[in-house]
Amino acid sequence: MQLLKLKNTVPFMSFRKSAMIFSLVMVLASIVSLSVNKLNLGLDFTGGTLIEVGFDQPANLGEVRKVMEQGGYDDAVVQLFGSANDVLIRLGQRDNVKAEMLGNEILKLLKDGTGQDIEMRRIEFVGANVGEELTEQGGLAMLTALICILIYVAFRFEWRFALGSVTALAHDVILTLGLFSVLQIEFDLTVLAAILAVIGYSLNDTIVVSDRIRENFRKIRKGEPEEIINISLTQTLSRTMITSLTTFLVLLALFFIGGPLIHGFATALLFGIFVGTYSSIYVASTVALGLGISKEDLIPEVIEKEGADQEELMP
Amino acid sequence: MLNKYPLWKSLMVVFLLFFGALYALPNLYGEDPAVQISGKRGLEVTASTLDTVKSELDNGNIRYQSAALENGQILVRFDNYENQQNARDTLMKGLSDEYSVALNLTPATPDWLDSIGAVPMKLGLDLSGGVHFLMEVDMKTAMDRAKVNMTDTFRAKLREEKIRYKRVAEAGNGVEVILRNVEDLEQAERVLKRVDPGYLFVDNEDKLSLKVTMSEQKIRETRENAISQNITIIRNRVNELGVAEPLVQRQGQKHIVVELPGVQDTAKAKEILGATATLSFHMVDQDGDVNSAVNGRVPPGSFVVYDQDNRPVLLKKRSILQGEHIVGANSGRDQQSQQPAVYVDLDAAGGDKMSRGTKGNVGKPMATVFIESVASGNNPDGSLKFKKEMEVISVATIQSRLGRSFQITGERSPASAHNLALLLRAGALIAPIAIVEERTVGPSLGAENVQLGLQAIMWGFAMVLAFMMFYYRKFGVVANLALAANLILIVGIMSLIPGATLTLPGMAGIVLTVGMAVDANVLIFERIREELREGKSVQQSIHQGYDAAFSTIFDANITTLIAAIILFAVGTGPIKGFAVTLSIGIITSMFTSIIGTRAVVNAVWGGKKVDKLSI
Numbered sequence: 068m069q070l071l072k073l074k075n076t077v078p079f080m081s082f083r084k085s086a087m088i089f090s091l092v093m094v095l096a097s098i099v100s101l102s103v104n105k106l107n108l109g110l111d112f113t114g115g116t117l118i119e120v121g122f123d124q125p126a127n128l129g130e131v132r133k134v135m136e137q138g139g140y141d142d143a144v145v146q147l148f149g150s151a152n153d154v155l156i157r158l159g160q161r162d163n164v165k166a167e168m169l170g171n172e173i174l175k176l177l178k179d180g181t182g183q184d185i186e187m188r189r190i191e192f193v194g195a196n197v198g199e200e201l202t203e204q205g206g207l208a209m210l211t212a213l214i215c216i217l218i219y220v221a222f223r224f225e226w227r228f229a230l231g232s233v234t235a236l237a238h239d240v241i242l243t244l245g246l247f248s249v250l251q252i253e254f255d256l257t258v259l260a261a262i263l264a265v266i267g268y269s270l271n272d273t274i275v276v277s278d279r280i281r282e283n284f285r286k287i288r289k290g291e292p293e294e295i296i297n298i299s300l301t302q303t304l305s306r307t308m309i310t311s312l313t314t315f316l317v318l319l320a321l322f323f324i325g326g327p328l329i330h331g332f333a334t335a336l337l338f339g340i341f342v343g344t345y346s347s348i349y350v351a352s353t354v355a356l357g358l359g360i361s362k363e364d365l366i367p368e369v370i371e372k373e374g375a376d377q378e379e380l381m382p
Numbered sequence: 383m384l385n386k387y388p389l390w391k392s393l394m395v396v397f398l399l400f401f402g403a404l405y406a407l408p409n410l411y412g413e414d415p416a417v418q419i420s421g422k423r424g425l426e427v428t429a430s431t432l433d434t435v436k437s438e439l440d441n442g443n444i445r446y447q448s449a450a451l452e453n454g455q456i457l458v459r460f461d462n463y464e465n466q467q468n469a470r471d472t473l474m475k476g477l478s479d480e481y482s483v484a485l486n487l488t489p490a491t492p493d494w495l496d497s498i499g500a501v502p503m504k505l506g507l508d509l510s511g512g513v514h515f516l517m518e519v520d521m522k523t524a525m526d527r528a529k530v531n532m533t534d535t536f537r538a539k540l541r542e543e544k545i546r547y548k549r550v551a552e553a554g555n556g557v558e559v560i561l562r563n564v565e566d567l568e569q570a571e572r573v574l575k576r577v578d579p580g581y582l583f584v585d586n587e588d589k590l591s592l593k594v595t596m597s598e599q600k601i602r603e604t605r606e607n608a609i610s611q612n613i614t615i616i617r618n619r620v621n622e623l624g625v626a627e628p629l630v631q632r633q634g635q636k637h638i639v640v641e642l643p644g645v646q647d648t649a650k651a652k653e654i655l656g657a658t659a660t661l662s663f664h665m666v667d668q669d670g671d672v673n674s675a676v677n678g679r680v681p682p683g684s685f686v687v688y689d690q691d692n693r694p695v696l697l698k699k700r701s702i703l704q705g706e707h708i709v710g711a712n713s714g715r716d717q718q719s720q721q722p723a724v725y726v727d728l729d730a731a732g733g734d735k736m737s738r739g740t741k742g743n744v745g746k747p748m749a750t751v752f753i754e755s756v757a758s759g760n761n762p763d764g765s766l767k768f769k770k771e772m773e774v775i776s777v778a779t780i781q782s783r784l785g786r787s788f789q790i791t792g793e794r795s796p797a798s799a800h801n802l803a804l805l806l807r808a809g810a811l812i813a814p815i816a817i818v819e820e821r822t823v824g825p826s827l828g829a830e831n832v833q834l835g836l837q838a839i840m841w842g843f844a845m846v847l848a849f850m851m852f853y854y855r856k857f858g859v860v861a862n863l864a865l866a867a868n869l870i871l872i873v874g875i876m877s878l879i880p881g882a883t884l885t886l887p888g889m890a891g892i893v894l895t896v897g898m899a900v901d902a903n904v905l906i907f908e909r910i911r912e913e914l915r916e917g918k919s920v921q922q923s924i925h926q927g928y929d930a931a932f933s934t935i936f937d938a939n940i941t942t943l944i945a946a947i948i949l950f951a952v953g954t955g956p957i958k959g960f961a962v963t964l965s966i967g968i969i970t971s972m973f974t975s976i977i978g979t980r981a982v983v984n985a986v987w988g989g990k991k992v993d994k995l996s997i
Contacts, residue, residue, distance in 0.1 A: 121826065170820065171649040188827040190648060194818035197516065208952040212945050219944060223937055256953075257887050260960045263949045264894060267942030267964075271898070274941060275905065278934040306908045310901040313849060317842030317897030321890055324841055326834035328508075329890050336894065 097245020109255030265339030534730030707732025885959030895967030
């Protein structure tokens with residue numbers, strides 16, 4: 068069977084102006100949100116303490132909050148996590164001594180304060196410096212990934228394609244970060260991993276498209292660059308749809324079944340794959356076209372020289 | 383002929399898959415409850431310990447599956463958790479304190495798999511439950527102490543050589559020595575240069591000063607020492623905790639990772655990791671009577687400490703020297719008697735104390751006492767009770783007045799001498815450490831994570847299988863075979879690589895791989911359809927489809943691999959786990975979806991006259 072039966076070439080590139088405007092607006096909106104709302108950085112980056120406890124019955128958040136306040140932890144953020152029986156407590160950085168013992172102290176406080184048998188599910192403590200180092204490393208990782216990929220694509224293809232695909236990647240990363248900023252979903256290390264995976268996936272898509280464009284530039288003798296890009300996008304469209312669909316399916320499984328710890332990860336990838344598919348069609352190709360990609364750029368040099376010679380011979 | 387694989391190529395695919403499946407197999411067997419017995423403080427567990435363990439268990443009427451001595455540890459397997467618990471209680475009572483008895487889960491891998499090195503995947507702490515600590519070594523203090531040591535050494539050396547100096551003091555990133563005249567300055571420089579080749583000297587004749595700094599290499603050495611010393615101490619401490627398969631590992635320039643699977647009581651773990659061991663030297667009280675002291679009549683100014691063989695020794699309370707003055711300790715052999723010996727180096731202040739303390743005591747015995755804080759049950763309020771435990775580790779006769787360097791003999795074996803040197807160094811902890819990160823996962827959350835992860839993989843897998851079969855029919859089945867083979871290979875390779883750990887994000891990586899791995903087949907199949915539409919023959923289309931799609935698949939996967947490798951390089955813990963499964967998944971999926979499916983396609987359709995393809 069076939070998902071799409073396309074008789075004619077879809078004129079993708081004729082929508083490229085509207086797509087460009089759309090992308091620019093989205094990128095700008097993301098950047099505005101990132102600078103105004105910032106990211107809701109998780110414990111991994113901010114440092115602090117996090118305690119997840121399990122109650123036998125649905126937890127009484129009011130009581131937990133009261134116990135925390137009485138214990139002198141006014142800044143504690145108390146919320147349900149995953150199920151009604153699980154409570155997540157977050158505490159910011161503290162200057163007083165023995166920050167690493169905080170988790171244990173709170174566990175004891177809750178046990179005594181609520182008089183219930185509480186199960187320790189998770190304690191995380193991250194020192195301030197560690198968080199700073201991670202933020203630095205995370206940013207560095209993303210930049211390194213982008214640069215390495217730029218070099219590889221430039222080496223394998225052509226600088227116009229490389230610039231196109233890296234623009235597409237930056238587009239995807241900024242939009243995904245923007246989503247996390249707008250919805251204020253917690254941004255932790257797993258989300259960072261997901262964004263690097265988005266880079267990988269989006270690039271996968273872009274390369275498949277670029278590969279076909281290159282092939283068609285060589286194969287189809289006549290035709291404007293725009294037309295050839297349209298043909299290539301149409302040819303790869305059904306593959307793009309199917310792969311996005313299967314990846315989407317497994318991510319839905321991860322989102323709904325994988326548990327609350329992996330929610331942010333699945334969200335970033337679901338969104339990232341969505342924009343990644345869009346950007347490999349519009350952003351990457353549009354940039355390459357805008358930079359003036361032409362047949363001559365992609366045909367091996369020997370053939371080009373032969374052609375040039377003939378032209379010279381002609382009267 | 384088109385689309386025929388040579389036999390060796392098909393055999394290679396079968397062989398690799400068989401291999402992958404073989405090494406993935408141990409993951410299907412469960413785990414046996416077990417008890418693990420190891421010696422504390424480097425004590426060896428021997429065959430006789432094994433006999434003791436067996437007889438203790440037999441006496442207690444506790445049935446066990448097997449008991450064996452492996453890698454310096456005794457592992458006893460049981461059929462159920464009840465026996466395991468009973469056995470631990472019995473063994474803790476039956477064996478002396480020198481052994482640590484830990485509960486453990488051991489893979490129930492059959493012997494024939496074990497013998498070819500097939501073991502199950504290692505689970506990360508987020509799946510198995512346990513504590514992860516990141517400890518930071520305080521390098522500033524380490525360097526400060528090195529400077530203090532430099533100052534002390536220089537003063538002592540100058541005094542020893544009878545060179546008069548005005549001042550020796552720390553200055554900036556080194557030490558400044560100010561002398562009285564130019565001759566002294568030259569002499570001092572010559573003398574001090576011999577102390578350590580790692581020091582750099584700059585003299586200033588106008589100011590009569592000598593500025594000494596540490597060379598890059600010396601600084602690096604000092605930092606390295608601070609880290610490795612801390613690792614040694616933490617290993618010792620962790621052994622005290624009785625944890626099965628702990629991990630103590632260096633990470634980067636100044637961090638140490640400690641992973642304790644299965645540990646729940648993190649408060650206890652932290653206190654034990656934070657507690658310190660130290661040493662002190664005492665003269666043996668030869669006037670008092672040991673036996674009456676044991677019975678309660680201790681002479682004033684003395685106290686009783688037991689040695690390793692549980693014999694009492696009567697010591698003077700006043701210590702000659704405390705462990706913080708030790709700057710180095712190495713084991714070796716005494717040059718004359720060839721007995722195992724420990725060479726100890728003290729700082730200048732320690733040398734003075736030692737010298738004063740031993741001056742009038744030549745010919746008398748001196749004892750080295752090891753002191754450590756050990757958790758010994760709980761206080762009524764639930765907090766941990768610490769007992770100062772003391773043990774005489776050696777008694778040696780003072781041969782001559784001791785100074786900054788001396789040797790202790792009386793150790794029974796080179797191993798115990800080595801161990802003593804290690805403990806002595808531990809007493810001289812040069813850089814304090816602090817916990818800067820903790821991640822504790824309770825056992826129920828760990829088990830839940832495994833369940834959720836497995837379910838997500840199964841659901842994702844099932845949906846992709848259904849879709850591919852529906853969409854590409856028979857070729858879809860081929861792609862599905864490749865997908866299943868890919869899963870098996872990922873598990874097999876993860877089990878085979880010793881450092882690879884499965885984490886929750888790692889499981890997410892497998893899910894993602896399942897979704898993305900079909901991409902290669904989608905590319906190939908779409909290409910074959912295109913070729914068919916263009917009117918090429920079935921065999922031509924298959925051939926062209928695989929050929930044309932290859933470079934695309936390769937390029938696309940390499941770039942994802944680049945992202946995964948960068949993630950591996952900068953990520954830690956669970957994130958590394960994601961990078962590992964993702965990278966392995968990319969490589970195995972290229973194999974199964976290109977070479978694997980081609981083998982099947984060739985075997986079924988290749989080289990025959992086929993009119994219509996089920997694609």
